[in-house]
Amino acid sequence: MGDVDDAADAPAAAAAVVVAAPTSTPNQRGVTAMKVIARIRGLTDWEEGESEVLSAVEGGNPNAVVITQPVLGHRSVFSYDGVSAPWSNPSHADLFATFAPPLLDGFQTGFNCSVLAYGQTGSGRTYTMHGDPASDAPGLISMMVADLFQRVALVEQTKSTVTVSFVEMYNDKIFDLLVPKKVEEVSLRIREHKTNGPFVDGVSVHEIESPAQFEELHAQACKKMRTAPTEISKSSSRSHTVVTISWDTVEALTKKSRKMVLADLGGTGQGDGIALSAANKAGSFKKKAPLKRQQEGTAFNKMLSSLGKVITQLSKRKATDVNPHVSYRDSSLTFLLKEALGGNSNTVILATLSPAACNYEESLATMRFTEKSRKIMNCARVNKRKVVADAEPKAPAVKGTTKPQIAQTAETETDEKVAGLQEEDAAAELMAEEEAAMLKAEAEAREGAQEEADAQLKAQAEAAAE
16 A cells, blocks of 8 residues: 655546556466456535545546545555546446456356455445346346356357356345245355355255346345445445356366356445434434344444455465465355355455545545455366266177176276266366466466556556645
């Protein structure tokens, strides 16, 4: 983080910010850094009336954001892989174009991918991910699914299956958002598969064949998400939500099973226990939240604290470290997102920010958190394996051979084929491990180069600010 002390005369951000694409396409095998995109929304009517100093967050550089302390005027500069700011009037389509195409290219190839939205409550995080049903404005989740089915249509000669599940993490417990109302809601457990990583055991998985079918399930899930009014947002999230989309394809005895994780990580700043009463949703005065809301905030921030701990541990991890300890199991949130955080996934984090001076502390905390995320290295791989043909093997009819002998011959041939495929998979895994080891040895050098580039970028931003 770069700091600028002489900031009394802060220049206004008059020029439009050009939204920048990530500096590298995250669809190559091996070690890749997590990408972070900053999304700054406009000021609300409430924020404009809250403080004499309206805006604390400035742009002007497509890969950097400057935040100014409202009272002392101290400045901090943070670098990003792209910036979406209100003065350039970007749409969701513009934001989608900054990171989604290379991410979906990799997904089509067979890589896992993840998009995690993180930010203060009321910063536009849920609107960015889920959209606004009232105005028929699609969010990034709907846009990712629509693009996915365009790609599915291009591989129609391949056997293809797309499934989706929706879960909510409330009070560090996991609930299925697509369980019918008549079914009693029960918390689910997370288990870990040796190859595929953590998954929610018992969650309902729904096969979909079009974006329209997805939207029906999406609307159903959104209605069940837990929200409550706060002084910042009329419908503040009280939980974290995770949408998991799986795409399986089979072609030429090769099966690819990739997973897309789209997470709305609730809102930071919910631990103060402030909420609006039913008669005061207009915001004329503040009232202490009931005990239930305070308990929600405590559990909510505990999960976010665990997330911050994992991010810190991963950001300090060196490429040459062997089996370093990371506290994924401290909460259900970090355990479920294990592959997205430093694992087998190409990951993008969306940092949603309020530009208002009255939200300076929360915006600064979000920017510090996401700056650490850019130091995390993931090791993604193509998720494929060999499969045995569905047709039953037929043994040749040999004179004098009995039916039991024919069956035994067929069984032997099948076993030999399976054994051969297993040997091929073992050899492929060994090659992948050797390649990953080589790439990790090179990653430390790339980390140093990235830090040097960030330092140069911050120096340029500081010079421009002065």
